[in-house]
Amino acid sequence: KYILAIESSCDETSVAVVSLENDLVSNVVASQILSHKRFGGVVPEVASRHHVEQIISCMEEAMTAASVTVEDLEAVAVTEGPGLVGALLIGISAAKAFAWANELPLIPVNHMAGHIYAASYVKPLEFPLMALLVSGGHTELVYMPEHGEYKIIGETRDDAAGEAYDKVGRVLGLEYPSGKEIDELAHQGNDTFNFPRAMIKEDNLDFSFSGLKSAFINTVHNAEQKNETLDRLDLAASFQASVVEVLTKKTLDACGEYPVKQLVVAGGVAANKGLRQGLTDAFTTSFPNVELIIPPLNLCGDNAGMIGAAALVEYKKNHLAGWDLNGNPGLSL
Ligand code: ATP
Ligand code: MG
Numbered sequence: 419k420y421i422l423a424i425e426s427s428c429d430e431t432s433v434a435v436v437s438l439e440n441d442l443v444s445n446v447v448a449s450q451i452l453s454h455k456r457f458g459g460v461v462p463e464v465a466s467r468h469h470v471e472q473i474i475s476c477m478e479e480a481m482t483a484a485s486v487t488v489e490d491l492e493a494v495a496v497t498e499g500p501g502l503v504g505a506l507l508i509g510i511s512a513a514k515a516f517a518w519a520n521e522l523p524l525i526p527v528n529h530m531a532g533h534i535y536a537a538s539y540v541k542p543l544e545f546p547l548m549a550l551l552v553s554g555g556h557t558e559l560v561y562m563p564e565h566g567e568y569k570i571i572g573e574t575r576d577d578a579a580g581e582a583y584d585k586v587g588r589v590l591g592l593e594y595p596s597g598k599e600i601d602e603l604a605h606q607g608n609d610t611f612n613f614p615r616a617m618i619k620e621d622n623l624d625f626s627f628s629g630l631k632s633a634f635i636n637t638v639h640n641a642e643q644k645n646e647t648l649d650r651l652d653l654a655a656s657f658q659a660s661v662v663e664v665l666t667k668k669t670l671d672a673c674g675e676y677p678v679k680q681l682v683v684a685g686g687v688a689a690n691k692g693l694r695q696g697l698t699d700a701f702t703t704s705f706p707n708v709e710l711i712i713p714p715l716n717l718c719g720d721n722a723g724m725i726g727a728a729a730l731v732e733y734k735k736n737h738l739a740g741w742d743l744n745g746n747p748g749l750s751l
């Protein structure tokens with residue numbers, strides 16, 4: 419038997435088929451990036467309209483690709499939040515209608531739990547576990563004593579890491595979302611600017627990225643006023659060096675404070691090559707006994723496969739939604 423999982427919290431319409439044994443059988447992702455690029459960010463109304471257009475065909479495609487029919491399904495899972503309310507509601511409405519018509523239970527899933535559970539397709543999760551959640555809207559350290567139990571032990575005081583990447587990218591004239599491109603530029607440059615490492619010396623597990631963003635933007639603007647040209651590769655490398663150093667340091671601190679068996683790195687920014695390398699190096703040296711799990715790139719960004727994996731945990735706990743399920747834009751772990 420299988421779960422049909424639906425994700426529509428932001429700018430990806432995605433539907434997946436996941437077996438009750440946590441095998442990812444199909445994972446269809448329809449991205450809307452091209453429509454949002456020219457606005458330099460996700461436009462909520464545009465996102466909702468795209469979800470409406472895509473959701474049914476994504477559901478059909480996911481079932482066809484998995485070679486399953488409605489009779490093979492055990493439940494329908496859907497992202498409840500966090501995300502854009504209009505976008506969430508499209509997935510939720512489709513999930514409700516499909517579940518109701520086919521007399522299937524409905525499983526509500528937290529999008530951020532989904533990002534963490536993407537790692538379960540790489541290796542079975544073992545607890546206690548630490549998760550570094552780095553995405554477009556979140557930067558959090560999450561301690562998990564058990565399946566489905568989340569304790570946020572550190573978080574950003576201002577911008578999320580992905581948000582900082584996207585804002586800095588705009589100043590460099592890159593298209594939205596610019597995380598991937600900055601990552602590529604960074605690998606060809608050097609950390610010559612020495613941007614601030616915010617809160618790195620503070621005795622807590624919180625982050626801050628707005629100071630780094632401002633330092634970057636001021637550097638670029640000052641140079642423009644003096645008609646100087648700065649090396650874009652070095653700018654990107656310097657920005658990334660600061661982000662990776664802070665994320666790595668705080669994650670090491672967290673694992674020192676809370677002994678864990680595994681470290682999961684999750685969310686769109688987990689696709690960052692510099693971060694993947696930095697954490698791998700740091701953990702092999704400092705915590706050789708902590709198993710590091712970083713999902714493959716296609717499971718780092720938003721996808722319904724991760725929602726299906728997190729749904730299995732909720733389903734086992736019999737955590738189901740009623741037909742009055744609503745989108746919850748500010749849902750936290
Ligand atoms: P949230 O999950 O917090 O609700 P979201 O779903 O919009 O937000 P994700 O889709 O998980 O966020 O991640 C998107 C973010 O990841 C964007 O900010 C993008 O720039 C960033 N990103 C993607 N690839 C990379 C990379 N290689 N390096 C750095 N950032 C990246
Ligand atoms: Mg996205």
Ligand code: FE
Binds near residue numbers: 529533720
């Ligand atoms: Fe996300």
